[in-house]
Amino acid sequence: MNLVIDVGNTRTKLAVFDKNNIITVVVVSQSEVLDGIKELRKSYSQLHLAIVSSVGVLDQAVVNYLNIHFNLLVLSHETPLPFNNLYATPKTLGIDRIALVCASVQQFSNKNVLIIDAGTCITYDFITNTNDYLGGSISPGIRMRYHALHNQTAKLPLLETQFPEHFIGNSTINAINSGIVYGVLSEIDGIIERYSADYSDLTIILTGGDTNFLSKQLKSSIFANSNFLLEGLNFILQHNTNG
Numbered sequence: 001m002n003l004v005i006d007v008g009n010t011r012t013k014l015a016v017f018d019k020n021n022i023i024t025v026v027v028v029s030q031s032e033v034l035d036g037i038k039e040l041r042k043s044y045s046q047l048h049l050a051i052v053s054s055v056g057v058l059d060q061a062v063v064n065y066l067n068i069h070f071n072l073l074v075l076s077h078e079t080p081l082p083f084n085n086l087y088a089t090p091k092t093l094g095i096d097r098i099a100l101v102c103a104s105v106q107q108f109s110n111k112n113v114l115i116i117d118a119g120t121c122i123t124y125d126f127i128t129n130t131n132d133y134l135g136g137s138i139s140p141g142i143r144m145r146y147h148a149l150h151n152q153t154a155k156l157p158l159l160e161t162q163f164p165e166h167f168i169g170n171s172t173i174n175a176i177n178s179g180i181v182y183g184v185l186s187e188i189d190g191i192i193e194r195y196s197a198d199y200s201d202l203t204i205i206l207t208g209g210d211t212n213f214l215s216k217q218l219k220s221s222i223f224a225n226s227n228f229l230l231e232g233l234n235f236i237l238q239h240n241t242n243g
C-alpha cells in the first residue's frame with residue numbers, strides 16, 4: 001500500500017492507494033499533516049511506500065517521520081519522468097504540475113490533454129499526443145481573488161465563495177461574486193477555446209479544490225477528477241518502486 005502526499009499552498013492531501021485503487025483521501029491543514037499521517041498508519045498497517053510532492057511548506061519533522069517509517073520518494077526535478085519536458089525553465093516548474101502531467105501520461109497517452117488545476121492558483125498544463133509537455137499558464141485562484149479584492153482596496157469586504165445570483169451584480173456583494181466567479185469561468189472557457197482552436201481532439205481535465213464548484217458551469221465537456229494529482233503521484237511511485 002502506498003501513502004501519497006500532495007502539499008499545496010492551501011491544504012495538504014493525504015491518500016492511501018492499494019495498487020491503482022484509491023482507498024481514502026484526507027485533506028488537512030499544514031499543522032495537521034503529521035497527525036494525519038500517524039492516523040493513517042494506525043488504520044493501514046500495510047503502508048510502507050510513500051511519495052511526497054510539495055509546492056507549499058513541508059515541515060522537516062514530517063519528512064523525518066516519513067523517512068523513518070516509509071520507503072520515501074520525494075518528487076523533485078531530478079526524478080525521471082515519463083514525458084519530454086519542453087518548459088524553458090524545467091527547474092522552476094511546479095512539482096505539482098509535474099505530477100499532473102504524469103497522471104495525464106498514464107491515463108490519456110496519445111491524446112492532446114489540457115489539465116486545469118483550480119487550487120490556490122489556477123494552473124493550465126498542456127501535453128501533446130506525442131508526449132511533449134509544452135507548458136501552460138498560472139493565474140490567481142478563486143480564494144486568492146476574493147482576498148486580493150479585499151486586501152488591496154479600502155471598501156471591499158472579504159466574502160465567502162458564493163455562486164452569483166445574477167450575471168449583472170446589482171450590489172457590492174453580488175458584483176464581487178459575479179466578477180470573480182464569472183471571471184474565472186470565462187477565463188477557463190476562453191483558454192479551452194484557444195487550445196481547441198489549435199489542437200483538435202482535446203481532452204480536458206479539471207482538478208483541484210474548486211473542481212466541484214466549477215465543473216457544472218463550464219461550456220466544454222471536461223473530465224472532473226479531484227484526485228488527478230494524487231493518481232499521478234501514485235503512478236510515479238509505482239514506476240520508481242514495485243508498489
Ligand SMILES: Nc1ncnc2c1ncn2[C@@H]1O[C@H](COP(=O)(O)OP(=O)(O)O)[C@@H](O)[C@H]1O
Nearest residue numbers: 008009010011118119120141142143208209210
Ligand atoms: N475546506 C476548504 N478549505 C480551503 N479551501 C477550500 C475548501 N474547500 C474548497 N476549497 C477551495 O479549494 C481551493 C484550494 O484548492 P486546493 O486544491 O486544496 O489548493 P492547493 O493544492 O493549492 O493547496 C480554494 O481556492 C478554495 O476555494
Ligand SMILES: CC(C)(COP(=O)(O)O)[C@@H](O)C(=O)NCCC(=O)O
Nearest residue numbers: 008009055092093094119120121138
Ligand atoms: C503555480 C503554483 C504556485 C501552483 O500551486 P498550487 O495552486 O497548486 O498550490 C506551483 O505550481 C508553483 O509553485 N509553480 C512554480 C512555477 C512554475 O510552475 O513555473
Ligand SMILES: [K+]
Nearest residue numbers: 117119121123
Ligand atoms: K493549482
